[in-house]
Amino acid sequence: SGFPSVLRNGLSKLGFPREILELVFNWVDGNEDYLKIPEAKGSISAIRSEAFFIPLYELYLTYGGIFRLTFGPKSFLIVSDPSIAKHILKDNSKAYSKGILAEILDFVMGKGLIPADGEIWRVRRRAIVPALHQKYVVAMIGLFGQATDRLCKKLDVAASDGEDVEMESLFSRLTLDIIGKAVFNYDFDSLTNDTGIVEAVYTVLREAEDRSVAPIPIWEIPIWKDISPRQRKVKEALKLINDTLDDLIAICKRMVDEEELQFHEEYVNEKDPSILHFLLASGDDVSSQQLRDDLMTMLIAGHETSAAVLTWTFYLLSKEPSVLSKLQYEVDSVLGDRFPTIEDMKKLKYTTRVINEVRRIIFSNDCFNHMLMFVLACFQTFCSKFLQSLRVYPQPPVLIRRSLEDDMLGKYPIKRGEDFFISVWNLHRSPHLWEDSDKFNPERWPLDGPTPNETNQNFRYLPFGGGPRKCVGDMFASFENVVAIAMLVRRFNFQMALGAPPVEMTTGATIHTTQGLKMTVTRRIKPPIMPVFNTEETTILLDQ
Ligand code: HEM
Numbered sequence: 001s002g003f004p005s006v007l008r009n010g011l012s013k014l015g016f017p018r019e020i021l022e023l024v025f026n027w028v029d030g031n032e033d034y035l036k037i038p039e040a041k042g043s044i045s046a047i048r049s050e051a052f053f054i055p056l057y058e059l060y061l062t063y064g065g066i067f068r069l070t071f072g073p074k075s076f077l078i079v080s081d082p083s084i085a086k087h088i089l090k091d092n093s094k095a096y097s098k099g100i101l102a103e104i105l106d107f108v109m110g111k112g113l114i115p116a117d118g119e120i121w122r123v124r125r126r127a128i129v130p131a132l133h134q135k136y137v138v139a140m141i142g143l144f145g146q147a148t149d150r151l152c153k154k155l156d157v158a159a160s161d162g163e164d165v166e167m168e169s170l171f172s173r174l175t176l177d178i179i180g181k182a183v184f185n186y187d188f189d190s191l192t193n194d195t196g197i198v199e200a201v202y203t204v205l206r207e208a209e210d211r212s213v214a215p216i217p218i219w220e221i222p223i224w225k226d227i228s229p230r231q232r233k234v235k236e237a238l239k240l241i242n243d244t245l246d247d248l249i250a251i252c253k254r255m256v257d258e259e260e261l262q263f264h265e266e267y268v269n270e271k272d273p274s275i276l277h278f279l280l281a282s283g284d285d286v287s288s289q290q291l292r293d294d295l296m297t298m299l300i301a302g303h304e305t306s307a308a309v310l311t312w313t314f315y316l317l318s319k320e321p322s323v324l325s326k327l328q329y330e331v332d333s334v335l336g337d338r339f340p341t342i343e344d345m346k347k348l349k350y351t352t353r354v355i356n357e358v359r360r361i362i363f364s365n366d367c368f369n370h371m372l373m374f375v376l377a378c379f380q381t382f383c384s385k386f387l388q389s390l391r392v393y394p395q396p397p398v399l400i401r402r403s404l405e406d407d408m409l410g411k412y413p414i415k416r417g418e419d420f421f422i423s424v425w426n427l428h429r430s431p432h433l434w435e436d437s438d439k440f441n442p443e444r445w446p447l448d449g450p451t452p453n454e455t456n457q458n459f460r461y462l463p464f465g466g467g468p469r470k471c472v473g474d475m476f477a478s479f480e481n482v483v484a485i486a487m488l489v490r491r492f493n494f495q496m497a498l499g500a501p502p503v504e505m506t507t508g509a510t511i512h513t514t515q516g517l518k519m520t521v522t523r524r525i526k527p528p529i530m531p532v533f534n535t536e537e538t539t540i541l542l543d544q
Helices: 002-013 018-030 044-048 050-063 082-091 101-109 118-132 134-161 167-184 196-212 229-258 275-281 288-319 321-335 342-347 349-383 424-429 474-491 535-543
Strands: 039-041 066-071 074-079 400-403 407-409 412-414 419-422 492-496 518-523
Touching: 039 050, 050 066, 050 424, 074 082, 082 407, 082 419, 101 288, 118 134, 118 275, 118 288, 134 167, 134 342, 134 474, 134 492, 134 518, 167 196, 167 229, 167 275, 167 288, 167 474, 196 229, 196 288, 229 275, 229 288, 275 288, 288 321, 288 349, 288 474, 288 492, 321 342, 321 349, 321 474, 342 349, 342 474, 349 474, 474 492
Parallel strands: 039 066, 074 419
Antiparallel strands: 066 074, 400 419, 407 412, 492 518
């Protein structure tokens, strides 16, 4: 089957009309006995039901690492095979784009780095990646510590008063405070108060979520969209966020102008270590619209994803007290009462494994939701062709691709223009790829081995994607989670509150719980700290 496909690609590159090529080559292909991708049928009504995810996993067990799922006029190829995922994301990534994702994300991210393709993506990626250098990450670890300390103070009050706390919203606020400072030097201070801008961010996020599960896009209906109080509120919120971003960009420009700038690779401004400051100082030549899109993209990408990891970690810890004890033992001996530093990140190995395992388990669920959202978004697109194009797909970490040319995936030839969904859920939970795949077991990766990533796990583990479009915030997010978890379990014990509602995942847009994570927080009666003696320090002490 190789030659016709090569010929076809060649002709297509020479500018032959695609329709004609398709007609001719379909006829030729029809005479070939190549393998056809297995096909499974779905229906819109199945998507609306709670149990939508389970069939997807069962379809994988029935049809294998790649199969076609058809919904009326639309079909997708579902990939659950590590080597095919690697081929699409890494080895032949040039032949794939983000496809429909760009349209769906337009509402909040515009041409930001996550949805962008082609030249815009290349230029923006090259500008943004250097901003997250080693020295920046070190500065961020300080920020993570301060922000988590604010949360600890809040929990201290709750522990004294004997009041239960809803941890999910606190984690959401913690990560919002962090990402605001980290990306554009804005202190949302949402852990302390509800300012207009904090409310605006949540209005937009909630709206994005609601829209993505609505079968009919009523927010696009003319007149209604202007008079509905709710839509007016959303519009005002978006405007407030955009105006705030414009102000922050202006303030930062002024700072950069006034500074005696000596820009170099590891440039950090002490007063404002944000990504925005780095970009402006680097002379990044970019429109303010593009800059705003990138900032907004990073705000969304780095906010709820990190909050979700924390929420599900504490939920799982409440179920596994032995894991919590082990964590506390490690944190006590590595940190004592200090704020975490970059050196500690390497030493907190067990803490890191816990996060790796939470990501394996929960990120996968996240992807279920993405699949759901994606199909619904396509459906919305389908029934709102005549309306203004405004579709929503709120959470960024999705492995959605469209083929830009014909390709071979394993033994199957595929055509240009196919929509792919790489099911991280199936990869992370596959009984063929993992031992006790449903079990929460941080020790599945030995502590003295490397931290698992997509490369050393051969693409069966993809919490941050892989290849050229891999997450730019992977190290940021990992350290943020390590610092927060270490500081919290060092000070407190966490248990599910008595009479707390059952913790379930929503099939909504994100990885939220249905009714929050209500916990009882108690101050730890600390065991004596067993410091791990560093010989150099000891010598210095003795010398004094
Ligand atoms: C891309 C996950 C935190 C910024 C991605 C992708 C995944 C992901 C899976 C790849 C999407 C694809 O291939 O289609 C996560 C998770 C996070 C996290 C699970 C937290 C636990 C962050 C943070 C930032 C960030 C903190 C910003 C500082 C981005 C950007 C991209 C991206 C800009 C697009 C990169 C590109 O296309 O070139 N993320 N992310 N992420 N992430 Fe993250």
